[in-house]
Amino acid sequence: MSGMTAERRRRWAVLAALVLGALAVFVGPASPASAHAVLQRTTPAAQSVVQTPPGDVKLTFTEGVSPVNGKIQVIAPNGDRVGGDPRAEGSTLIIPVTADQRGTYLVSYRVISADSHPVSGAFTFSVGATSAVPVLAEDGDDTDPVVKNTIPVAKFIGYAGLVLVVGPVLVLLFLWPARLSRRTPARLVRTGLGLIAFSTLAALYLQAPYTGGGNLLDAGGLGDVVASSFGTALLVRLGLLAAIAIMLRPILAERGDGGRGDGGRSGENMVDLIVLAALGTAAVFTWPLTGHPSASPVAAVSVVVDAIHLVSMAVWLGGLVMLVGFLLRQAGERELSAILPIWSRWAALAVSALLLAGVVNALIEIGTLDALTGTTYGRFIIAKTALFAAVVGVAAYSRSLVRKRVTAENPGRIRTAVWAELAITVVVLGVTSVLVQQTPARTESENAVLAGEGYFSVLVDSPLYTLQVELDPAKVGSNSMHLYSYEPGTTNLLKAEEWTTTAALPAAGIEPIDVPMLRVADNHAISEFQLPAAGTWEFTFTLRTTEIDQATVTVTVDVAS
Numbered sequence: 001m002s003g004m005t006a007e008r009r010r011r012w013a014v015l016a017a018l019v020l021g022a023l024a025v026f027v028g029p030a031s032p033a034s035a036h037a038v039l040q041r042t043t044p045a046a047q048s049v050v051q052t053p054p055g056d057v058k059l060t061f062t063e064g065v066s067p068v069n070g071k072i073q074v075i076a077p078n079g080d081r082v083g084g085d086p087r088a089e090g091s092t093l094i095i096p097v098t099a100d101q102r103g104t105y106l107v108s109y110r111v112i113s114a115d116s117h118p119v120s121g122a123f124t125f126s127v128g129a130t131s132a133v134p135v136l137a138e139d140g141d142d143t144d145p146v147v148k149n150t151i152p153v154a155k156f157i158g159y160a161g162l163v164l165v166v167g168p169v170l171v172l173l174f175l176w177p178a179r180l181s182r183r184t185p186a187r188l189v190r191t192g193l194g195l196i197a198f199s200t201l202a203a204l205y206l207q208a209p210y211t212g213g214g215n216l217l218d219a220g221g222l223g224d225v226v227a228s229s230f231g232t233a234l235l236v237r238l239g240l241l242a243a244i245a246i247m248l249r250p251i252l253a254e255r256g257d258g259g260r261g262d263g264g265r266s267g268e269n270m271v272d273l274i275v276l277a278a279l280g281t282a283a284v285f286t287w288p289l290t291g292h293p294s295a296s297p298v299a300a301v302s303v304v305v306d307a308i309h310l311v312s313m314a315v316w317l318g319g320l321v322m323l324v325g326f327l328l329r330q331a332g333e334r335e336l337s338a339i340l341p342i343w344s345r346w347a348a349l350a351v352s353a354l355l356l357a358g359v360v361n362a363l364i365e366i367g368t369l370d371a372l373t374g375t376t377y378g379r380f381i382i383a384k385t386a387l388f389a390a391v392v393g394v395a396a397y398s399r400s401l402v403r404k405r406v407t408a409e410n411p412g413r414i415r416t417a418v419w420a421e422l423a424i425t426v427v428v429l430g431v432t433s434v435l436v437q438q439t440p441a442r443t444e445s446e447n448a449v450l451a452g453e454g455y456f457s458v459l460v461d462s463p464l465y466t467l468q469v470e471l472d473p474a475k476v477g478s479n480s481m482h483l484y485s486y487e488p489g490t491t492n493l494l495k496a497e498e499w500t501t502t503a504a505l506p507a508a509g510i511e512p513i514d515v516p517m518l519r520v521a522d523n524h525a526i527s528e529f530q531l532p533a534a535g536t537w538e539f540t541f542t543l544r545t546t547e548i549d550q551a552t553v554t555v556t557v558d559v560a561s
Contacts, residue, residue, distance in 0.1 A: 037113035071110035077103030103131030158199030164192025167318015
């Protein structure tokens with residue numbers, strides 16, 4: 001740094017300030033952990049009363065999940081743990097239980113969604129009758145804020161490393177003047193490789209406390225992380241990174257006369273370049289395979305689109321770094337006249353690919369205008385789009401300077417434009433690093449519907465039948481109720497001879513009220529009735545399936561005002 005001119009120090013100081021500004025996004029107030037799967041239903045149903053003790057508890061989510069060891073418990077009314085080893089079958093988590101006590105059971109869970117984010121929660125059900133809710137001996141289900149804020153920082157470092165490898169390597173291969181030394185650009189590429197390796201190792205380590213709900217020093221679940229698909233993808237990335245570093249040695253080599261290294265265009269070297277491109281492509285795909293795209297409704301499309309997005313970003317931003325850091329200062333007038341038009345075309349292609357990939361990704365992950373404006377993910381997309389529009393405007397100005405051929409004679413104007421481009425794209429990179437930790441807009445919207453107060457649906461089991469209860473809108477005033485009867489534990493329709501329903505609000509002193517039911521099919525009855533007050537209502541359902549066989553189940557519903 002001692003040989004650096006005042007102007008260069010000032011420029012790198014500006015860039016450092018921009019990076020710190022992007023990092024400031026990460027260390028703001030912690031928000032709840034971004035869970036990307038939601039619990040759809042449970043068996044037994046949450047808050048239900050069943051007469052027959054269940055052999056297992058089933059939790060069904062909106063996407064595939066895997067259990068977090070030691071974080072799934074079923075607590076009996078007397079406080080004993082009665083849950084066995086859980087297992088996941090697709091989107092359903094199955095917990096064997098020994099529910100031989102009468103009273104209320106507490107189920108606490110923490111699972112990892114398909115896109116590697118943790119989901120936690122708890123619910124109760126009762127056998128025979130309700131009782132006091134048992135207390136967990138420990139919670140530990142909240143994500144530590146230090147861990148939560150460190151993860152996007154690690155992601156930012158990885159993205160920065162990708163930028164310092166992809167763009168500079170392409171420039172060294174195809175645009176770097178033969179007379180210029182490669183020593184400093186080679187250091188830049190090696191720094192990028194180191195940043196990617198550090199980011200990958202950090203992500204591997206942080207996933208343990210992130211999914212397990214521990215602090216930054218709690219790596220007890222690291223073995224489970226390494227054995228997961230997330231860990232496998234990161235280990236593959238490290239292996240590919242080592243192979244890429246070896247393949248880059250001839251390209252980064254420096255001849256004694258300061259000319260080009262061994263990165264020529266001979267047949268042997270062309271084979272090496274093809275192998276390098278294949279390794280690089282495989283490495284890039286490890287990013288979408290450990291994030292949102294892997295859990296997308298069209299995962300194959302999302303993974304490819306996200307990989308294109310990453311490569312385009314790395315080419316564009318990495319090329320800008322090479323222009324600002326080296327070529328606009330070191331290349332001569334004739335060299336710039338040859339380099340800049342080619343770079344301008346590269347930048348245009350990269351921007352076009354970014355735009356196309358962004359549109360496709362938005363259609364998949366957002367879907368609706370309401371989700372765009374009404375979710376955190378959507379608002380981040382709006383902010384990123386505004387920044388992207390600004391940087392495209394600056395890039396268009398740079399391209400116009402190249403077309404007018406004023407940059408070779410006076411490179412100062414394009415240097416200023418490129419610095420502005422670089423500044424905005426660094427901030428875009430920071431926003432992207434936070435964005436990938438947010439719940440996708442489509443999922444957030446689905447979760448809001450599932451968790452909303454405007455509709456209630458639950459399945460309740462008895463020895464004679466399984467009853468599906470639907471209440472709409474579960475608010476004070478007029479409500480519609482639909483009941484469907486099935487054979488126990490199946491989806492086979494079951495004929496009910498008689499339906500009896502009562503509703504009570506004990507907290508307000510409202511005793512059981514008969515709710516008249518209209519049978520519209522052998523297994524379907526409906527009712528229209530009024531709920532006079534908000535609170536936790538208890539609905540009791542008695543279904544007679546034969547002349548002498550009948551069973552009763554109870555469901556509690558939180559009715560909004």
